[in-house]
Amino acid sequence: MRRQLIGDVTHELRTPLTAVKGYLEGLMDGVLPADPETYEQIHSEIDRLQRLVNDLQELSRVEAGAIQLNLAPVPPERLIERIQSTFGRQFEDKNIQLVTDVETGLPNLFVDKDRIIQVLTNLAGNALQYTPNGGKVSISVRREKSEILFAVKDTGIGISTEQLTFIFNRFYRTDKSRNRASGGSGIGLTIAKALVQAHQGKIWAESNGEGKGSTFSFLIPLPK
Structure with missing residues (x-):
């Protein structure tokens, strides 16, 4: 290894x-x-x-299992506002529609805000990277029982069933040439998975196949 x-x-x-x-x-x-x-x-x-x-x-x-979390109460909508602020202009420049849908009245999460923003930044950045001009990216947040579900859905190039199995593996790429051209390191999703798991959550990807877009979702448990 x-x-x-x-x-x-x-x-x-x-x-x-x-x-x-x-x-x-x-x-x-x-x-x-x-x-x-x-x-x-x-x-x-x-x-x-x-x-x-x-x-x-x-x-x-x-x-090394050395991730340090600075946990504090965080409203979920604040996380999405940060992503909108970070990526809004980039989506406009590429003529990609960015839509957000945050359920009202969500309780605070008890998380490391910077780390969750890091996860969302990675997922939104990937959606921007792999969605062609004129496409659409949707970011939604809603409550699922005792957890908060974040989902980033795009109308991009999609992922084959075989590739979904390895998508969170270190240095794995679904499209090597496209990833290199955009400067991807191939480990962003690996880091995102570790950060979600450090919050006792889980992350996964879904796609109906190549050319049919993809959705990356993760769950973060609410404080008890």
Whole structure:
């Protein structure tokens, strides 16, 4: 398992490093123009490296069981408001309709707000990434007995039945080329699952197949 992890990490690091090296060599050789667009591409690849390093640090804490939770009462609607604030402009730029539906009168959760926002950010980001222009993403929150159910549904590329089995596995991608192009690390869903489980919750994915969209849901228990 350790050898596999090292191989996965090496592969993930090599891609942006190779890109940065190529851009720099192109500049040195005069093949690429020293203009803002070229520097923006280099900056983008460096950002990608930084995200990967951050994700790997988080993954190491997850796999060591060293996740620290700062629990406090949190209204569920505040979590969704944060996601709307974070992603609203990005959805508009891609002409994707973002719809939220939060059941009224929900009780407070007793959670680590930043960690649950991290989960929602990952799911909303994936929905944005894999939904084509003109699509729709819906985020809903409702009570299910003694739990709160969050669901992020999109009209994107969908997931095959075979892929659903592995979707939360470390470094697994349903679409490798598309994920790399967007800078995904392949471990965001692994981290999201660990964070939900640290709150004694559960997370899962559903899809009717490729091209038919997908729904990622998670349950967080209410305080007793």
